[in-house]
Amino acid sequence: MNQAEVLLPTDQPDLADDGAVTVQTEKYLLFLSDELLFGVPAESVAEIITGHAITKLPLVPGYIRGIINLRGQIIPIVDIRRLLNHGDCQSDCMMILRSDDTQVGILVDQVQKMVDIDVSTLLPIPPQSSNDLVCGMCSLEDGQTMLAFDCARLMDHS
Amino acid sequence: MSAGSDSILDAFLYETNTLLEQLDSIVLAAEQQDSFSEDDINTIFRIMHTIKGSSAMMEYNSLMTIAHRAEDLFAIIRDKTMDVVPEELRPELFDLLFQTIDFFRQELEHIENEQPLTEDIDTLLQKVNRLIDQIHSGGQAQPAPAQGGAASAPAAQASSTTATRDGFPYVLQVFFDEGCGMENLRAYMLVSSVKDLCAESDFTYEPQGVDSDPATADQIVESGFLLFFRNQADRDAAIHAVTASGSVRSYQAIDQPAPEPRPAPEPAPAPAAKQAAPAAPAPAPESAPAKAPAQNAPDKKPAPQKAEATHHHKESLISVNLDKLDHLAAVVGEIVITESMVTASPELKGLKLDAFTKSARQLRKLTDELQDVSMSLRMVPVSGTFQKMNRIVRDMCKKLGKQARLVLEGEDTEVDKTIVDSIGDPIMHIVRNSMDHGIEETAQQRIDAGKDPVGEIVLSARHTGSEVIIEIKDDGQGVNYDAVLNKAIRNGLAQPDVEYSHKDILNFLMAPGFSTNTEVTEYSGRGVGMDVVKKNVEEVGGTVIITSEPGQGMTTTLKIPLTMAIMDGMEVSVGGSIFTIPIHNIRQSFKISDSDLVRDAAGGEMFKCMGSFYPVIRMKDLYQMDSGVTRIEDGILIWVDAGEHSYCLFVDELLGEQQVVVKPLPSYLNRFNIKASGISGCTILGDGNISIILDVSNLCTYAQ
Numbered sequence: 001m002n003q004a005e006v007l008l009p010t011d012q013p014d015l016a017d018d019g020a021v022t023v024q025t026e027k028y029l030l031f032l033s034d035e036l037l038f039g040v041p042a043e044s045v046a047e048i049i050t051g052h053a054i055t056k057l058p059l060v061p062g063y064i065r066g067i068i069n070l071r072g073q074i075i076p077i078v079d080i081r082r083l084l085n086h087g088d089c090q091s092d093c094m095m096i097l098r099s100d101d102t103q104v105g106i107l108v109d110q111v112q113k114m115v116d117i118d119v120s121t122l123l124p125i126p127p128q129s130s131n132d133l134v135c136g137m138c139s140l141e142d143g144q145t146m147l148a149f150d151c152a153r154l155m156d157h158s
Numbered sequence: 159m160s161a162g163s164d165s166i167l168d169a170f171l172y173e174t175n176t177l178l179e180q181l182d183s184i185v186l187a188a189e190q191q192d193s194f195s196e197d198d199i200n201t202i203f204r205i206m207h208t209i210k211g212s213s214a215m216m217e218y219n220s221l222m223t224i225a226h227r228a229e230d231l232f233a234i235i236r237d238k239t240m241d242v243v244p245e246e247l248r249p250e251l252f253d254l255l256f257q258t259i260d261f262f263r264q265e266l267e268h269i270e271n272e273q274p275l276t277e278d279i280d281t282l283l284q285k286v287n288r289l290i291d292q293i294h295s296g297g298q299a300q301p302a303p304a305q306g307g308a309a310s311a312p313a314a315q316a317s318s319t320t321a322t323r324d325g326f327p328y329v330l331q332v333f334f335d336e337g338c339g340m341e342n343l344r345a346y347m348l349v350s351s352v353k354d355l356c357a358e359s360d361f362t363y364e365p366q367g368v369d370s371d372p373a374t375a376d377q378i379v380e381s382g383f384l385l386f387f388r389n390q391a392d393r394d395a396a397i398h399a400v401t402a403s404g405s406v407r408s409y410q411a412i413d414q415p416a417p418e419p420r421p422a423p424e425p426a427p428a429p430a431a432k433q434a435a436p437a438a439p440a441p442a443p444e445s446a447p448a449k450a451p452a453q454n455a456p457d458k459k460p461a462p463q464k465a466e467a468t469h470h471h472k473e474s475l476i477s478v479n480l481d482k483l484d485h486l487a488a489v490v491g492e493i494v495i496t497e498s499m500v501t502a503s504p505e506l507k508g509l510k511l512d513a514f515t516k517s518a519r520q521l522r523k524l525t526d527e528l529q530d531v532s533m534s535l536r537m538v539p540v541s542g543t544f545q546k547m548n549r550i551v552r553d554m555c556k557k558l559g560k561q562a563r564l565v566l567e568g569e570d571t572e573v574d575k576t577i578v579d580s581i582g583d584p585i586m587h588i589v590r591n592s593m594d595h596g597i598e599e600t601a602q603q604r605i606d607a608g609k610d611p612v613g614e615i616v617l618s619a620r621h622t623g624s625e626v627i628i629e630i631k632d633d634g635q636g637v638n639y640d641a642v643l644n645k646a647i648r649n650g651l652a653q654p655d656v657e658y659s660h661k662d663i664l665n666f667l668m669a670p671g672f673s674t675n676t677e678v679t680e681y682s683g684r685g686v687g688m689d690v691v692k693k694n695v696e697e698v699g700g701t702v703i704i705t706s707e708p709g710q711g712m713t714t715t716l717k718i719p720l721t722m723a724i725m726d727g728m729e730v731s732v733g734g735s736i737f738t739i740p741i742h743n744i745r746q747s748f749k750i751s752d753s754d755l756v757r758d759a760a761g762g763e764m765f766k767c768m769g770s771f772y773p774v775i776r777m778k779d780l781y782q783m784d785s786g787v788t789r790i791e792d793g794i795l796i797w798v799d800a801g802e803h804s805y806c807l808f809v810d811e812l813l814g815e816q817q818v819v820v821k822p823l824p825s826y827l828n829r830f831n832i833k834a835s836g837i838s839g840c841t842i843l844g845d846g847n848i849s850i851i852l853d854v855s856n857l858c859t860y861a862q
Contacts, residue, residue, distance in 0.1 A: 053847060055735065055849075056735055057850070058837075059835045060830045067824065067827075067840065069847070069848050071491065072487070072492070074824055074848065076823075102824070102825065
């Protein structure tokens with residue numbers, strides 16, 4: 001899946017010219033995992049793939065489903081459902097996330113769509129529901145609530 | 159435009175660096191002999207000449223000037239053999255050459271980093287000039303020395319006013335494009351390319367000095383650039399070179415009836431004039447003139463041959479950008495996978511396609527070959543890195559007044575290019591440490607200890623399955639454990655009241671900020687040595703192990719995983735997973751029945767083979783796999799060993815032997831300590847599936 005068009009600059013200069021308040025937006029990709037709607041910054045998504053055979057690795061925690069061969073690159077696959085104790089993920093849809101030079105794939109139920117999120121509407125999560133992989137939440141135009149997926153946390157999750 | 163000049167610059171840097179490396183090794187070898195062989199002198203002369211020419215092209219004047227003088231120096235030595243340099247001047251000559259090499263290296267570094275070149279080259283230049291003078295004055299004592307290289311140019315010019323040349327009847331007159339500029343350098347380039355075609359003694363050119371004297375440009379514009387050849391065949395070959403080079407407006411071949419060689423300006427015998435090359439008109443009126451041609455003839459002959467040999471050798475090597483190789487490897491990987499996707503397509507099932515199957519098999523064979531080739535491209539021998547250490551040992555011997563030699567083993571061990579690059583600095587640090595701290599201060603100390611007065615440092619490389627092992631071993635005094643421990647305590651690295659094992663103490667050596675030498679020396683002892691080594695090696699996923707025997711020396715071992723190494727492996731399956739066992743670890747495999755197994759008190763299984771009992775490790779149980787064979791009759795037992803471990807692995811099935819590329823597991827997984835559980839990496843099989851490579855010795859440790 002080509003993400004090039006997604007990475008186009010997001011600020012709209014004409015708004016600034018009109019003297020209106022500049023709205024800082026960021027593109028997020030929405031996906032479903034166990035009925036929860038997550039959003040992940042589009043720039044950290046490298047690729048969305050389906051149908052890759054996962055090679056199991058022995059003696060790793062259950063949420064590490066294994067490794068895949070993505071055009072010669074070996075990429076570890078994390079089942080975030082298992083990581084969040086939400087059961088097993090049945091789908092074979094993987095989202096390859098990258099940060100710096102590490103790439104990690106996550107298993108998701110369904111990839112939905114791209115949305116523009118006004119950065120200022122992104123709220124911190126309430127402390128009592130401190131969830132491991134969520135770094136914020138925000139309400140979307142259609143009334144749904146998006147949980148911002150914490151890529152960095154996933155990358156150095158132990 | 160900038161891309162074009164960049165690539166010229168790249169080529170210049172690459173070529174000059176290669177030449178300097180060659181020069182370095184020649185001078186090192188020559189220093190051992192305390193003399194240069196004929197071949198060496200010719201090669202050095204040629205190298206200096208090439209550096210001079212290419213520096214002039216790139217307009218690096220300081221480089222050109224130094225190379226020019228060094229070339230002059232060797233022109234003298236070449237013409238009058240090594241005997242012209244008196245014994246006492248030789249160390250100076252070698253030192254000077256090393257200084258020159260270092261100067262070139264430093265300048266190249268400046269060029270690479272786009273820093274300005276060193277303008278002040280007078281010191282080095284003076285040294286070269288002084289040496290030339292000294293050689294000259296040393297030579298004065300001998301009967302009638304020729305005027306040397308400097309004299310050759312005027313002499314040649316004097317005889318060339320007639321625009322003909324004795325003994326060179328075949329002339330080629332070349333005119334360059336009008337207004338193309340730098341005619342003299344263009345002519346010089348032409349001369350260089352003609353040199354590749356025929357021996358230097360078989361042609362000459364007019365005007366002389368095109369490489370250094372810009373004024374010759376006008377003369378070339380006026381009357382053309384003249385090349386004189388001894389043989390017609392050479393000239394015909396040269397015409398091709400002339401047409402191939404740019405900016406040539408026209409050329410004309412002029413034949414002259416071969417005149418009898420006129421007596422040379424100097425009263426030399428006729429045969430000598432014919433044999434001596436025009437560049438070296440030094441047939442001095444020696445007391446025994448008959449000897450001169452006899453000496454010259456064999457001297458001249460090997461040179462052109464050698465030139466041709468090295469020339470061809472060079473042609474077979476090209477340098478390629480690493481990115482391109484990475485890209486190639488990735489594309490080839492995809493081709494292999496796509497190939498199996500096509501040929502094993504489910505849509506073909508049940509169809510009888512004889513021709514298709516045949517072609518598919520052919521394709522398979524070719525893609526396999528392609529994969530092998532592309533894998534081997536990134537592998538380079540470690541010899542380059544190793545050779546550089548010769549120089550370090552030599553320099554430090556001089557500086558520290560110690561005697562030591564470097565022995566290289568397994569230089570042709572091939573490792574991935576990135577690893578070669580990353581081990582250079584660590585090896586250098588360790589060799590320096592060995593020279594500085596390891597080898598005893600004086601030869602007497604070594605003799606008293608019953609050792610060879612000349613210290614020895616052995617640098618060796620070898621492959622073991624998934625790792626390259628680089629060992630740096632010296633036969634010096636070894637580590638003084640008490641001194642190291644005291645130092646560690648002083649530095650706060652160790653607790654005074656704790657008992658440390660020797661191994662612990664050696665580990666202090668690699669702690670940051672540790673240096674046992676109280677004096678800071680130029681080479682080591684800044685306390686940043688070993689911890690930097692450790693850090694660098696760990697960066698490429700390797701480990702450093704130090705062992706030492708007091709009085710016997712110290713051994714530093716670098717174990718570095720082969721990121722792209724190719725390995726022969728045995729594919730086995732357990733449950734649904736495929737594992738690769740390095741083939742060199744496998745001793746034998748058995749099909750056995752339950753009654754062959756012996757059980758010990760703790761319930762462990764053992765198998766008796768060749769008179770010994772070996773523990774049996776069931777892969778399925780060890781790795782807690784969901785499925786797999788449990789009945790011993792259904793699976794297969796593989797007897798493996800690695801170092802001190804020898805045991806049997808029980809797996810479901812042997813799938814066959816295969817060459818595999820070792821890939822490291824993603825660093826993301828390092829936190830699960832996957833290496834300790836006996837997995838060293840993984841590999842991509844021909845069908846795109848992943849196989850996990852087992853580390854036989856770690857697997858055994860884990861099982862215990």
